[in-house]
Amino acid sequence: MNDLSGRRAIVSGGARGIGRAIAERLVAGGARVAIADINGDGARAAAAELGHGCIGVACDVRSTADVTAAVAAAVDAFGGLDLLVNNAGIEIAKPVVDLTDEEFTRILDINVTGTFRFTKAAVPALAQAEGAAIVNMASVAGTAGGPLLSAYCASKGAVVRFTESVAIELRAQGIRVNAVCPGIVATEMADRLAGPVEAISPIPFDELIALKQGRFGAPEDVAEMVAFLASSETPFITGSHYLVDGGLTANLF
Ligand SMILES: NC(=O)c1ccc[n+]([C@@H]2O[C@H](COP(=O)([O-])OP(=O)(O)OC[C@H]3O[C@@H](n4cnc5c(N)ncnc54)[C@H](O)[C@@H]3O)[C@@H](O)[C@H]2O)c1
Secondary structure, three states, X not given: OOOOOXXXXXXXXXXXXXHHHHHHHHHHOOOEEEEEEXXXXXXXXXXXXXXXXXXXXXXXXXXXXXXXXXXXXXXXXXXXXXXXXXXXXXXXXXXXXXXXXXXXXXXXHHXXXXXXXXXXXXXXXXXXXXXXXXXXXXXXXXXXXXXXXXXHHHHHHHHHHHHHHHHHHHHHHOEEEEEEEEOOEOOHHHHHHHHHHHHHOOOOHHHHXXXXXXXXXXXXXXXXXXXXXXXXXXXOXXXXXXXXXXXXXHOOO
């Protein structure tokens, strides 16, 4: 297990799903985590269950004020910040001709601009820490397109390019920046994808996932990669993105 002892982290969107598993994995490695989620009650409940000095903060990543306050709360509670995991994200699965301006903009605002907001707010604190790291949650949707997912794929592609750009900018400050690209992971987000995909697919969603990935990803599969990239064992890894997709994107057939 990667040693994360003493590390002080923020995980956005950590009240449930992949973010929750990331928070658990960081704590298991010895970190303290501030869970920042639009679901403030869920964030506080998750933090209480995790223990180890974790805190939960109500935070909508669409709000610069919320994000700034969440960083301040983590720094106050922990005395500094070593890790930022930009995990909060949404997906709306619709044909491009049915997507509204508001929906398209909302996806970009949360998935891309939210990542920018948290990065900008956290850099001053991260720059004070030894071996600081940022891990951004992209997706296989950031490496290829897919029907019904035009806005989501555009947003995750942007997260990958943002990751690369910021990694180079922050290298001199000793802050590494990487992205993780999961395949389909068993969370509420994947549950919501099943109906729209089945409406355009000749085979049931579960069978499609078994065919493409072997199985659904588990949140813990993704959390393990985040812990690896956040750890002090990867000092020369920055500006990269890593697939955790059971071979989904490797298979021509
Ligand atoms: N589940 C998948 O198949 C999958 C695959 C690849 C990438 N991802 C990415 O992983 C991340 C987590 O996805 P998940 O499957 O756990 O989703 P989820 O819907 O189960 O959980 C998302 C979490 O983010 C929070 N959130 C939503 N909007 C927010 C906002 N504006 N501000 C703060 N928090 C907000 C939610 O309250 C929730 O706790 C997302 O970035 C998603 O795009 C998911």
